[in-house]
Amino acid sequence: GLQSDEFWHNAYFKDQKGRLYFGGQNGFNAFYPDSIKSNPFIPKIVFTDLKIFNKSVKIDEKVNGDIIISKSITQTSEIVLSHRNNIFTIEFAALHFTQPLKNKYLYKLEGFDEDWVEKSADRHFASYTNLPAGDYIFKVKASNNDGVWNEEGVSLKILITPPFWATWWFRLLTIGFIIIAVIVFYQKRTYNIKQRNKELEHKVQERTHELADERNLLKTLINIIPDHIYVKDKFSRFILNNKSHLHLLGATKQEDVIGKTDKDIFPAEFSEKYYDDEKMIIQTGQSQINKEEIVKDLTDNRQYYVSATKVRFMNSKGDVEGIVGISHDITDRKEFEEDLKQAKIDADLANLYKSEFLANMSHEIRTPMNGVIGMTELASDMAINKQQKEYLMFAKQSAESLLDILNDILDFSKIEAGKLELEIDDFNLRKVVENAASSMIIQAHTKGLELMSEVKTNVPVAVQGDSGRLRQIIINLIGNAIKFTESGEIVVRVELNDTSKQNGSDSIGFHFSVSDTGIGIPKNKLTKIFESFSQADNSTTRKYGGTGLGLSISQALAELMGGKIWVESEVGKGSTFHFTARFKPGQLKDEDTIQHAKINYKGFRVLIVDDNNTNCIILKDMMEIWGFNTTIARNGEKALNELYKATVEEKLFDIILLDYQMPEMDGFELAKKIRANAKWKNVRIFIMSSISEKGSIQKSKRIGIDYYLNKPVRQAELYTTITTTLGKTQNKKIKKEKNQTADKAVTTLKILLVEDNIINQKVAANSLKKWGHEVTVANDGVEAMELFNNHDFDLIFMDIQMPNMDGIEATKKIRDAGNSKSDIPIIAMTAHAMKGDRERFLDAGM
Template identity: 40%
Template sequence: MVQQRRESFLGELLRMAEQNRQLSDQVKRMLRTEVSLRASQERLDNQVRLYRQLYELGRRFNAANDIEAILDRVMHFCVYELNFSRCVILVRSQDKPELTVRMADGYYEKRDRQRIHELRLPLDEAALEPVLSRGEQVVCPASCVDASLTALGGKIGMGEYVVVPLGGEPNTPSGLLAVGNGEERVRYFTRIVAEGDALVGLANMAGQATSAIKNVHSYQVMSASEQKYRRLFESSRDAHFISTSNGELLDANQALLDLFGYSREEILTIEVDQHYVHPAERLRFQEELERAGSVRDFEATLETKSGVMMDCLLTSTAEVAADGRPLTYHGIIRDITERKRAERLLADYSKTLEREVSERTQELRATREQAVAANEAKTAFVASMSHEIRTPMNGIIGMTGLLLGTDLSPSQREFAEVIRGSAESLLTLINDILDYTKIESGKLDLELDSFDLRQCIESALDLVATKSEEKQIDLAYFLDKNVPPGIVGDLTRLRQILLNLLSNAVKFTDSGGVLLTVASDQDPGRDGRRGRHLHFAVCDTGIGIPSDRVDRLFQSFSQLDSSTTRKYGGTGLGLAISRRLVNLMGGEIWVESDGIPDQGSVFHFTIPLQPATLEKERSYLTEVQSSLEGKRALIVEHHSASRGILRRLLTTWGLKTRDTKSLAKALEWLQEGETFDVAVLDAPTGGARGSLSATEIQKIHATGIPSILFSSALRRNPDLRKMKFSATLTKPIKPSQLFDALMGVILGDTVSDVHAESQRQKKSVFSGPPLRILLVEDNQVNQKLGLLLLEKLGYRADMAADGLEAVAAVERQPYDVVFMDVQMPELDGLEATRRIRASHAIASRPRIIAMTANAMEGDRERCLDAGMDDYITKPIRQEELASALRRCWEQELL
């Protein structure tokens, strides 16, 4: 029993103990819950306090109008509210890619303060890349092992830290905020924990500060703009005003007050309408402003305080509300009273001036008509005189040419040559005067065609070659290797310029020589224009030109002095015409001379270069030839310029040369055993030296070397004519002739005497197909001359004395060619041509060739426009006549 009670008691004790344990566990759980609730409550209270602080801070940020004040509040909040031991604000440098310290707190040691304020962080600092380029936080807790983050912490003196963007845009902040603790971890400072309340509050505060900084900056910009506008408004000389849409003035600048004579207080009490003299003007101004939103330069009459009426220009723009209603008008008023008064005076003066100008214009028109009539009369007179002079000149030159083709005694030939030379000189003078007249009247047009530059130069040299040979002076030319063989330009006018310069050089040179060189360069001309040019230079060893007389050279009808005219003759037109032609071509011309006799002068001119492709380019003249390469050539030439040209030409073709000016020296080389494949020889002339030269040439020839002799030496030394040379050449040296001669000598072909062959060609009868020819000419001398010239060419011709006879003759029988004079009685050549063309089908029409003394500008075009096929001018030369006939039968073959 006792035992049972005992066991029951023990059981009860155990139940009570279990109940106590359960109760104790329940109490513990309740205690833990209470602690957790208290911690949560404390954290919640801290968060509430933090957001209240952030709210208050944001309110203060918004009230701030200075960036420094905002940054001070940022520093204070981080240190005293967020409880970080250190805080640094860094901003971008204005002139370097780096960040500098703007503010810092928590650096109490002098050394730490100095170090942090001297800190410079480059923008490419690795640890700052996320915050600078993406606007992300950079967090470095005490446990961080990232080397770049810990390195940055060392620079800013923080063992743990966080960096957030401050100011600017999200991806390009203008500054950074770094907060954290020093390496000595004081336990009551806030620890850097990711996602902690402090970091959230820091980010929130930085965002508010950034917005506040932007607002302050915008306010400062707007304030500066407003101040600038106000300064402009007040300092403007124009009268500015701002008014409501009802006409109430809101503001006015000092210029407007001065203009109307009111004080600021007075003018603001007066409506705009009261200033208008004419209310209708105010109404039209208001309607236009409401319709278009702005009005510019509206004229109105306004009244000042003192009652003075002003003419004004009004310009105004409306400021409108979102619904389109006008709110205010901003306008400008300009006083144009004086201008309007001046305009009225000017209008009165203009009427008077118009009347005077009209009268003067009528006078000028009458004067101009008289001048035009006088100029046309002068042109007609020059054309008529040209025709009248060329007609007898045609007979003189043509007949003397025919006379020289007959058997004459030496004295008769001399007389005939004097007649022809005088006639040619007179013709040159006539041509110069005609060219000068064309240039002065502006009627000279340049032709643009492709042509062979070397042929142009050689044809000009041929025309002065006879004179240079008579004076026993050297005449040569050289083209630089970079000069294109073909160019585009006016062949005739370029040849005329060259002929003028070469003729003068030969005329004023008594000993030595004349050398023409042509080069191409990219240098700017004397006038500064850049581009590729052809540079021509004519160098002589003549009398020279004193420097004080150079400026007279290119003037019309001007020479160096009267003694020059008496001794050498000439009109003084050649250089003036050359200068005008060069200028027309877009080039320039000048002269260089020291004025020392026998040292001569150099005439230069340049023209723009436009290369052209020729149908038959002689490229072999500038290339090494396999058949000539390695051959040895002996050059004996007493003129240094020609000797140098021969050396360069032969070297270009691949020959090895040895040259000298002495025949005796050449003999010495041969006697020493030197061998040559060919010899190119010329010799000085005159007296004993000429005879000795002939003997020395004979000795060289006797060695058996194939020799090419210049025909000038042959003509000057009759003894040499008995010898048979491999070839003879004329001067000036022509590369194509020299090349042909060398190829013939080296390859063993027969080479004709170039000079003799050319003479034979001139004297030979023209060989062409049979042609039925009609000659239309009213002058009896020219009739006879034309028939004789055609007879020399192997043709007989029918005659017609005027245009009517020509038309009738063509109607009677068919003709292949009609040589048509232009200026004839009864019916001129132009009208006769038109009638022939109109009455014949194309297949049966004869070729009509103008053969006229009309050589003025436009005469050729008038002939071709009338239906003629070709054009030659008087005086007629046999070669020109033959060329015209050749073109006829070549056209028939086509």
């Protein structure tokens, strides 16, 4: 044996005979390697354990209801496992115990493993899971420590039984059941289909009958329609026609025209156009809608107009099949249109004659009326007695009434013809309203009426619109108020309309009203008064006169301005006429602007003396805008009491606004008493009067009145008077321009007056000469040109309608002269007042 189990590294030697020597701590050993023999023992192999679900199975033990082994696994040659127990482990061992850790194993499950699986001595088991049902043989081989194998090994038959649903009999039953189910389903399905087919066949028959009925109904409807209805194929050949179209084609039945085209039926002058249109429709798909065509009825050879519509139609595949057409006889309409055209021509011609007639009548009437008015004015300035002056005044009023009637008729004619248009320009709204009221003051004073105007402080005065037509409405309403008011007052008011901002519009809404204390209007007559040639009562026409056109014209003008007009009235208490209008914001000239926002009269005291309550309120509101502290007295006695009271309190008044006409003590008498008191010598007195008696201004100065104001008092005039009196005028430019204007007014001008009417010549020439100008008269345009070429003039007044050469032609010649005198101002004088006249004059250069 070996001396020790420890040896020195590399301490060995081999001799020639093959003997091997190697040494250690206790000496050396020697042996022949070729004499060493391997272990020849073939190990026996046995199965040592069977585990299901990793649990060892005992003999006769039930696992999931099955007995797996009835004797030791070592002695068992076959096991049967159900599908429930097909997760198992088999352990095995080689009965060789010389260095057993060097034993090796190979195993294989025939029917599942393709090759042998090698296992080491420490893992001598095999595990399988979820094996399919079937027969298997588990084989194991082993070797000893020297690698001697037991090739025969050991084996174990394993039968895995399938679940019932995987058995052949279950599959056979399942297939049979499926076949039976299919047969039953097929029988039932075919039965339902047969029943459904029967129902469908029945419905098809019903629908076929319905379609036949509908087709017959449609055919009947198409045939009774008087319009021509037809269908053509894509080659424009007829395939369907209604009776009306067959009659047009001269046919009695459908077969007479099927397959024919328009070229086979109509003359070429018609058929070529029809064919070209249809060819275009087929190619482009663009329908022909309500095209007017001329057709010829081949039954009676009558030609007439039709409105023809043709559209392309296609089948379900989208292929073009042909054209459907319908044409409607419009001969009566065409004849009616021709009659209308001729009627319009006749109406336009009649309107032209009417316009020319009105223009001529306007000229022929205005010319002598202006002569009458002008001559009466000239005569009134002569030294005549009171009765003669009264006669002249009546003559002038009559002439002016005639002119008013003429103007109403002309305006009504324009409205009736729809030719009344607004002339838009920038203007001062307050100035227009106040001037309109001032122009009616004489008529109001004649009847002893107070006439006042009030423009609310929040009303913007710089607007853009037709100031002339606005003034016309206001004057018309004031005139009516004066006419139907015997005593009391008339007030014109302007305020912002509640609907001034609507729909994002940039225009501004205004509400105008003219109220009076007159006779009033019955409620059942309130709408009638706006009808043309109508008044509330025929008796009023006889008593007060008038054409009955004024309110109708005012209504049309208000509507043109984007508003409306209405009236509120109570019999015996008076009336208030309202109207609204819309204007865009505008720009004003310097002379139209009041700079009162820059001056504040806070601390200044004003005494307003007027017996009319409305006038007091208007003046109070006006003065308080500028910061004045106002006090109101309704008569002279109360005014003196207020003055005494102010003296005692040492709060003297700076200005007194004094009405002239008051009961008990008039304005002049009160002014005398004020000036008689030395304590009131510095107070400024402005007297207000709606009348202008001769010498009243001089009388005012003698008494000590500072300023004489005409009623209704205008804001701009009152403002200028106050600022001048109190020494607070800031706008020196306005003052300078006024002085320049005054200087210019007295400058003598050389004026050429071109007028063919002798009366008008005398009126115009005498008026101009009275104002200090040099006047040269020309009887027509020819004389005017000769005088213009040979003399220098500053201004030309040009009549329009004259013999030899009218005013328009003469103006054009002057403008076309091209010399330094061609830009001379030319002012038209005309009685023409029709639409377009003003534009013609301006275009000519006036």
